[in-house]
Amino acid sequence: MDTEVTQSPSHLVKGKGQKAKMDCVPMRGHASVYWYRNKLEAFEFLVYLWNGKITEDTDMFKQRFSAECPQNSPCSLEINSTEA
Numbered sequence: 325m326d327t328e329v330t331q332s333p334s335h336l337v338k339g340k341g342q343k344a345k346m347d348c349v350p351m352r353g354h355a356s357v358y359w360y361r362n363k364l365e366a367f368e369f370l371v372y373l374w375n376g377k378i379t380e381d382t383d384m385f386k387q388r389f390s391a392e393c394p395q396n397s398p399c400s401l402e403i404n405s406t407e408a
Contacts, residue, residue, distance in 0.1 A: 329357075332398075338406045347398040357399045359391060373399065 331348045338344045350357055355375045360367040372380040373393045385391075388407075393399035 338403075340407055342406050344403040344406055345400055347400045349398045357393050359389075359401045370401070 329348050329350050331346060333346065336344050336346060348357065348359075357373045359370045359372075361370055362368075368384075370382060370385045370389060371378055371391050373391060376393045376395055378391065388404050390402045390404065391400065
């Protein structure tokens with residue numbers, strides 16, 4: 325099974341304290357979206373959405389991030405205030 329997603333932009337550079345937003349379009353028929361951040365050389369889990377609803381998240385996600393995944397639209401992750 326192919327689990328490819330399209331993320332836009334593929335990477336993002338912002339100054340400290342700015343908002344940032346990224347979109348991802350899962351393959352047709354997929355109901356799950358996981359967002360991770362790449363911190364140094366490790367991936368850190370942020371949030372899991374299933375059928376458009378947040379199912380699992382972290383305290384860090386709640387403090388600095390928001391996410392949505394409307395039906396038939398790209399899913400999005402927003403950083404409320406960027407930091408180094």
